[in-house]
Amino acid sequence: MPALVEIRDICKVYNPGENEVRALDHVSLNIDKGEFVAIIGQSGSGKSTLMNMLGCLDTPTSGKYYLHGIDVSHMSDDEQSDVRNREIGFIFQGFNLIQSLTALENVELPLMYRGVNKRKRRELSIAALEHVGLGKRMTHKPSELSGGQQQRVAIARAIAQAPPILLADEPTGNLDSGSSKEIISIIKRLYAEGRTVILITHDPGIAKQAKRIITISDGKIAKDEINENFTL
């Protein structure tokens, strides 16, 4: 049984030649199904590049990325879109909701791209919104919701299609501490329900919430440790 995520010796080099920047320098990493991993690093450490790589938004200069044992590192744009749609639920720092759509319509988007029919789509989206406690705000536009509520819509959008991986990039970066706690507790609950969660952050306080902490610096993995103090 292959690991859910298997990264083999990945490099990402910008401006190859004179002023080359090695954002990722021979990184290898396995993440199994059902793990709760935090990837922590300073800005410029390469964690954003790693997150783009894990999210199939970017392709490596060299090395391989196996998802479910399948090489997804050198696919075409459309194939990558398909992988993102099926395998990954994104939670972004800036929420990334479409302002002109209601909460419900935002949650429906990835299901629409997957080709789920309208009735089923609505059903799944309502369930997801209820799961994050927004059952009563479904017809609101993002601008009518607080930051925490917007992030919960984004989480609902990420889980509605039940992808194997939740990829959260600084999910609490734009939130006050109250909302942050709320979002972290929702993420923990999703982990407890059996989802694989990868959390990318620069904040040790947030990283500490995860069960496994990978520290990245200068494009290399500096530390990869189990968090002994993890509690649900």
Added chain:
Amino acid sequence: MEYLKSAISSIKQNKGRTFLTMLGIIIGIASVITILSIGNGMKSYVNTSLDEMSSGGVTINLDPKKTDRYLNIDDLEKIRDVVPEMLGITNSISANGEAVTDKQQLEVGITGGLPDIARENTKGMFDGRFFRQDDVESGAAVCVISQEDAILLFNTDEVVDKSFQLNIGNKSAECSIVGVTRSDEEDIKNAREAVRKKEQAYNWCTIQVPYTLLTGRFGLSGEKITSFKIYTSPGIADETALKVKSVTENLIDVRGEGAVQIQSFASIAGAYNNILNIVTLVVALIAAISLLVGGIGVMNIMTVTVTERTREIGIRKSLGAKTSYILIQFLTESAVITLIGGMIGILMGYLFTRIVQLFMSFPPVISPMDVLMVVTISIADGLFFGIYPARKAAKMDPIEALRQE
């Protein structure tokens, strides 16, 4: 369906600027519709007028320069037998004279012919009957007059069985009216007015009589027929005329000399239509240039929209939207803009034609085919000019797009 919904909702968010962009398309489509409908109107007006003129029949002439032969009245009957699809045939003798009643004295234009000459009167009978074959055989002094001329002569259109004195040259006969043909309301009104005001311009009328009245009692020559008229069904006028021509050539033995000539309006109508078609097309093409300019406006505003919505495109792509989805989304949006513009343009064009109608003697005609064509053109316009911005959107790199504020 999804694409359409999303296109409409995003257009709604920028109503003002989208409308301004549409203006080019609206003006273009409106002018194309107006020009096409004026062209159509002119064509159908010309055709109806020519139709009316030629419904009087086709005249066949023997050219006196090429032959000194002629037909007689029995030859017309022979032609009638050989060409049964013909509706009628008659000789036509004209004369001028005076019509005198106890109240009035008018100049009169007299046309003598066979009963088939009744087909000249396309509006039908108002009262009484047309003269008949037995009137022709007996050379009876009977005539048919129009409603308006009856009013000029008798100050009433109830004139069947009334009679007047008909003078041609130094001969005269008491001519009795057997029938009245229908006239336009407008002409009847004018005749009544003229009688009331005793206008000099209305001192002339026309009557139709059996030709034998003119050749008999008045002694006019009419045995040598060098010109006659035939009446046909509208669709087969040309071929019937050609057949009559060749029959006539055989009868007087002048084959291939061009001595028998057809005078018809169908050929004139055809030439006229061709010219009108070309003029309409050229002017419509000039108007279509504004569609080009309008399309460029759409391309411009869609490029702006794509730039403004870079982040949205990034979000959609990160959620798994394929290139084709983004492409279709923006193509739909530009096509919807031009389609709406096109529909408003059709409406405006319709209003323009109504205004134009006030200043023209003929009604412009908006044909459903033109509307269909214009709708297709406006959609195509949007699709064509939407390609560039839509491709720009579809090819965006999701990481770059998400980084946009």
